[in-house]
Amino acid sequence: MGESEQQYVKEAFDTNWIAPLGPFVNRFENTIGEYIGDGAQVAALSSGTAAIHLALKLLGVSHGDEVICQSFTFSASANPILYLGATPVFVDSENLTWNISPELLEKAIVDRTALGKKPKAIIAVHLYGMPYMVDEITKISKKYEIPVIEDSAEALGSSYKNKKCGNFGDIGILSFNGNKIITTSGGGALITNDINVKKKAVFFATQSRDDAPHYQHSEVGFNYRMSNVLAGIGCGQMEVLDNRVSARRNNFDFYRNNLGHLQELKFLEEPNGFYSNRWLSCILTPSFEIREKIRLGLLEEDIESRPLWKPLHLQPIFKNSPNFTNGTSEELFERGLCLPSGSNLNSEDLDRIVYTLKKAL
Numbered sequence: 608m609g610e611s612e613q614q615y616v617k618e619a620f621d622t623n624w625i626a627p628l629g630p631f632v633n634r635f636e637n638t639i640g641e642y643i644g645d646g647a648q649v650a651a652l653s654s655g656t657a658a659i660h661l662a663l664k665l666l667g668v669s670h671g672d673e674v675i676c677q678s679f680t681f682s683a684s685a686n687p688i689l690y691l692g693a694t695p696v697f698v699d700s701e702n703l704t705w706n707i708s709p710e711l712l713e714k715a716i717v718d719r720t721a722l723g724k725k726p727k728a729i730i731a732v733h734l735y736g737m738p739y740m741v742d743e744i745t746k747i748s749k750k751y752e753i754p755v756i757e758d759s760a761e762a763l764g765s766s767y768k769n770k771k772c773g774n775f776g777d778i779g780i781l782s783f784n785g786n787k788i789i790t791t792s793g794g795g796a797l798i799t800n801d802i803n804v805k806k807k808a809v810f811f812a813t814q815s816r817d818d819a820p821h822y823q824h825s826e827v828g829f830n831y832r833m834s835n836v837l838a839g840i841g842c843g844q845m846e847v848l849d850n851r852v853s854a855r856r857n858n859f860d861f862y863r864n865n866l867g868h869l870q871e872l873k874f875l876e877e878p879n880g881f882y883s884n885r886w887l888s889c890i891l892t893p894s895f896e897i898r899e900k901i902r903l904g905l906l907e908e909d910i911e912s913r914p915l916w917k918p919l920h921l922q923p924i925f926k927n928s929p930n931f932t933n934g935t936s937e938e939l940f941e942r943g944l945c946l947p948s949g950s951n952l953n954s955e956d957l958d959r960i961v962y963t964l965k966k967a968l
């Protein structure tokens with residue numbers, strides 16, 4: 608936490624705005640909108656997962672539809688497809704950013720369309736804060752007229768060609784879960800350029816209440832709005848977002864400067880025009896065995912590290928979904944490791960991690 612969060616929470620209590628609406632909700636939305644820019648309209652919600660659920664609904668996804676989703680991601684990117692009774696179609700990654708491969712994406716669209724199942728939407732993810740290949744993915748989306756949901760849950764503060772992530776897709780989403788770059792303990796947001804889409808998102812998120820003096824409902828509603836208390840925390844967090852991004856980028860630079868010369872370890876570099884918030888610092892090792900040697904060596908010294916995301920096409924829950932794979936995400940899962948990446952790591956911590964990792968290797 609920064610310096611203002613507790614003061615804003617106190618202000619919410621003092622003014623008795625303890626509800627899923629209030630001045631901090633509006634202020635948080637405006638602050639995020641200004642930060643992301645380009646006319647971003649923001650709806651603050653209870654989670655990133657809720658934002659993806661509403662995004663799919665707003666794009667008209669319903670029972671029996673197919674939705675393309677990046678396979679190399681957290682399960683929350685795809686779970687809302689199942690909430691709607693739709694089927695995910697998983698697409699593997701390219702090597703440059705570890706995100707959805709434009710080539711495979713196009714193949715998936717062509718193949719599924721030939722079967723009479725033209726996908727209704729594409730969920731692309733800026734994983735670990737590294738932007739996906741925005742121009743290429745947007746071009747394919749336009750060519751086949753399939754909207755993109757931009758999962759920016761891990762990428763607040765990242766940018767592509769000097770524009771902030773979050774507003775490249777037809778609808779973008781953010782997460783403020785406890786583990787993200789800034790947090791409201793739990794929370795999320797939906798981003799759009801269309802004020803009417805924002806209004807509709809807020810309508811769905813507040814139980815789809817029709818305009819009437821009594822409680823009148825003609826559509827299914829959800830309880831997905833953000834609490835004003837938590838939005839107070841969010842307003843404080845927005846003040847320190849840029850500091851958090853530099854801290855995370857410094858972690859990454861430290862690891863690369865001190866480990867990058869080792870032949871066994873590879874780091875994901877930023878291609879030209881890509882700027883990552885380096886939410887997590889990841890390394891790629893030559894084999895599963897070496898990855899495990901490092902992970903267990905760190906664990907022995909009480910240092911937690913984690914394998915990269917397990918691709919969704921390998922998850923038991925999604926085993927019956929169609930997939931288009933090229934081996935990239937499976938390799939990353941086997942050989943990759945997320946190093947400690949918190950924005951509160953000090954130089955002593957970082958020295959100890961690097962020392963222990965080298966020893967394990």
Ligand SMILES: *Cc1c(COP(=O)(O)O)cnc(C)c1O
Binds near residue numbers: 683
């Ligand atoms: C965290 C995360 C989500 C879900 O956000 P919640 O706020 O935890 O519901 C979605 N996608 C990705 C890639 C995430 O990392």
